[in-house]
Amino acid sequence: MSVDVAPGSILVLFGPSGAGKTTVLRQIAGLDRPDAGTIRFGEHTWFDSAAGIWQPPQHRRIGLVFQEPALFPHLSVEENIRYGVRYASDRCRTRVGPLSEIATMLGVDPIEKRSARRLSGGEARRVALARALAPGPQLLLLDEPFAALDAPTRTRLRHDVRALLHRLGTRAVLVTHDRTEAMAMGDEMAVMIDGRVRQVGPIADAFSHPSDAAVAASLGVEAVLPARVTASSGGLLTVAVAQMELHVAEREPTPPGTDVYACIRAEDVTIETASHPRASARNHLPARVVAIAHEGPIDRVTLDCGFKLDALITRQSREELELAPGAEMIAAIKATSVHLVPRA
Amino acid sequence: MDWTALWLSVRLATATTAVLLALGIPLAYWIVFSPWRWKFLVEAIVAVPLVLPPTVLGFYVLIAIGPLSPVGRAYTRIAGHGLPFTFEGLLIASVLYSMPFAVQPFSAEFASVDRRLLEASWSLGVSRIATFARVVLPLSVRGLVTGIVLSFAHTLGEFGVVLMVGGNLPGVTRTVSISIYDAVQALDYRSASQTSLLLLIVSFVILASTYSLQRSVWIKPRH
Numbered sequence: 001m002s003v004d005v006a007p008g009s010i011l012v013l014f015g016p017s018g019a020g021k022t023t024v025l026r027q028i029a030g031l032d033r034p035d036a037g038t039i040r041f042g043e044h045t046w047f048d049s050a051a052g053i054w055q056p057p058q059h060r061r062i063g064l065v066f067q068e069p070a071l072f073p074h075l076s077v078e079e080n081i082r083y084g085v086r087y088a089s090d091r092c093r094t095r096v097g098p099l100s101e102i103a104t105m106l107g108v109d110p111i112e113k114r115s116a117r118r119l120s121g122g123e124a125r126r127v128a129l130a131r132a133l134a135p136g137p138q139l140l141l142l143d144e145p146f147a148a149l150d151a152p153t154r155t156r157l158r159h160d161v162r163a164l165l166h167r168l169g170t171r172a173v174l175v176t177h178d179r180t181e182a183m184a185m186g187d188e189m190a191v192m193i194d195g196r197v198r199q200v201g202p203i204a205d206a207f208s209h210p211s212d213a214a215v216a217a218s219l220g221v222e223a224v225l226p227a228r229v230t231a232s233s234g235g236l237l238t239v240a241v242a243q244m245e246l247h248v249a250e251r252e253p254t255p256p257g258t259d260v261y262a263c264i265r266a267e268d269v270t271i272e273t274a275s276h277p278r279a280s281a282r283n284h285l286p287a288r289v290v291a292i293a294h295e296g297p298i299d300r301v302t303l304d305c306g307f308k309l310d311a312l313i314t315r316q317s318r319e320e321l322e323l324a325p326g327a328e329m330i331a332a333i334k335a336t337s338v339h340l341v342p343r344a
Numbered sequence: 345m346d347w348t349a350l351w352l353s354v355r356l357a358t359a360t361t362a363v364l365l366a367l368g369i370p371l372a373y374w375i376v377f378s379p380w381r382w383k384f385l386v387e388a389i390v391a392v393p394l395v396l397p398p399t400v401l402g403f404y405v406l407i408a409i410g411p412l413s414p415v416g417r418a419y420t421r422i423a424g425h426g427l428p429f430t431f432e433g434l435l436i437a438s439v440l441y442s443m444p445f446a447v448q449p450f451s452a453e454f455a456s457v458d459r460r461l462l463e464a465s466w467s468l469g470v471s472r473i474a475t476f477a478r479v480v481l482p483l484s485v486r487g488l489v490t491g492i493v494l495s496f497a498h499t500l501g502e503f504g505v506v507l508m509v510g511g512n513l514p515g516v517t518r519t520v521s522i523s524i525y526d527a528v529q530a531l532d533y534r535s536a537s538q539t540s541l542l543l544l545i546v547s548f549v550i551l552a553s554t555y556s557l558q559r560s561v562w563i564k565p566r567h
Binding site for chain 1: 458460461463464465466467468469470471478479482483
């Protein structure tokens with residue numbers, strides 16, 4: 001795969017556990033050697049099996065942050081941050097600016113004398129990030145660096161890291177299986193499934209236009225429904241899903257008779273008590289409430305409209321609508337919210 | 345008490361430990377970090393003295409450094425005298441004999457260093473050798489101390505190898521254990537018991553301090 005990542009932007013390597021994300025990251029870092037192929041960054045060739053080129057990690061000018069901070073336990077915070085600095089050339093040090101600026105933006109005291117092993121989880125991650133960025137890497141590699149942190153710390157760190165990378169103009173690759181993290185931090189996204197990159201593109205595109213059903217499922221598009229296009233007129237497709245019909249905006253020419261997956265995100269399903277004939281939503285499906293699950297302030301309502309469909313609504317809406325299992329409702333879906341993936 | 349023999353044993357143990365420190369660290373590093381698939385053969389060779397009767401090891405060393413071997417002849421040409429029944433010959437035998445007592449604690453400690461620390465160091469531009477010096481060695485102090493202490497104590501108590509390679513020359517190759525054997529043969533139980541007791545106490549103190557270090561009973565748990 002080949003991706004253009006603007007300076008200061010983050011490429012998310014997204015996929016379920018076991019998809020091979022970490023393997024790819026380690027190969028980019030030079031810690032593992034692929035069997036065949038090439039790895040290029042800008043004008044640098046880091047690996048080319050045909051030409052016999054292999055750059056060890058020391059020559060790639062990368063920063064690396066693991067899920068565990070992996071700080072040097074026998075060194076102080078300051079010694080950890082400065083560890084790689086004397087090996088970086090003067091050129092990249094001046095390009096990045098003073099080390100203290102990085103440390104300050106990460107909320108780390110650059111002359112902290114405490115032992116690295118005395119830090120809390122969040123502090124240790126910040127020091128690990130400062131250590132990785134201090135020598136002025138041209139590429140920062142992040143392997144689920146915030147996975148083990150509590151939610152508020154994670155949110156703060158995501159924000160700080162994004163701001164810092166933008167400030168430094170450093171490109172980064174972030175490995176994650178957390179879609180919230182991907183959306184929170186990513187600019188570009190590559191979706192990996194079973195060791196292959198299945199889709200590459202701007203993050204919003206990847207989420208709203210998954211290239212196939214496996215990508216859609218891994219991105220958390222809640223409903224992936226087998227369907228068939230039955231009619232097409234004026235940019236609007238009619239799609240048969242189970243015994244129901246959906247109207248779907250035609251983004252790509254899809255002739256009637258095509259088997260497709262209809263992907264509907266739970267965020268895009270609204271619940272109504274009675275049909276609103278003049279509403280913009282094209283699809284109003286009679287639905288029975290099957291179950292209601294609480295996800296923080298949001299409720300996930302599972303509906304049966306001839307097929308299973310999830311809707312995410314606020315608790316207030318649920319209370320106003322007096323939703324309970326068994327209730328008969330209307331599920332409304334905009335024609336533009338249904339994404340069709342033609343079946344192979 | 346045979347102070348000459350005791351002093352000789354201490355000198356031999358010190359020299360052996362110094363040589364093992366110089367040879368054992370690179371060897372242990374290679375055993376831990378080499379990707380070579382046959383390296384277990386080297387590990388086995390290093391560990392052979394653990395199970396081989398010391399007399400057998402001594403016999404082979406005697407042959408290997410004797411006047412009939414190329415090594416022995418080359419040494420005689422350079423030094424003007426042969427290796428068997430000299431301090432140098434004894435040193436070579438002791439180094440081989442005590443090698444597992446140094447290399448195994450070294451390599452076990454090197455291998456226990458979290459690999460991600462090494463990878464973090466490499467990614468920061470630090471070479472493998474510099475990473476070893478700046479990360480692995482400082483985190484392996486306990487294993488190094490254990491190896492040093494065990495090599496020293498093991499050399500101090502060796503008997504069979506010394507007898508085969510060194511013989512029994514007072515002040516040259518008569519170590520403390522051979523001195524005890526001689527005393528018993530001469531029915532000088534008083535001298536034998538004094539020297540034996542000293543050796544027992546020294547061995548116990550050395551091992552007790554090593555184990556206390558490993559268990560870190562004097563160091564509060566760190567977090």
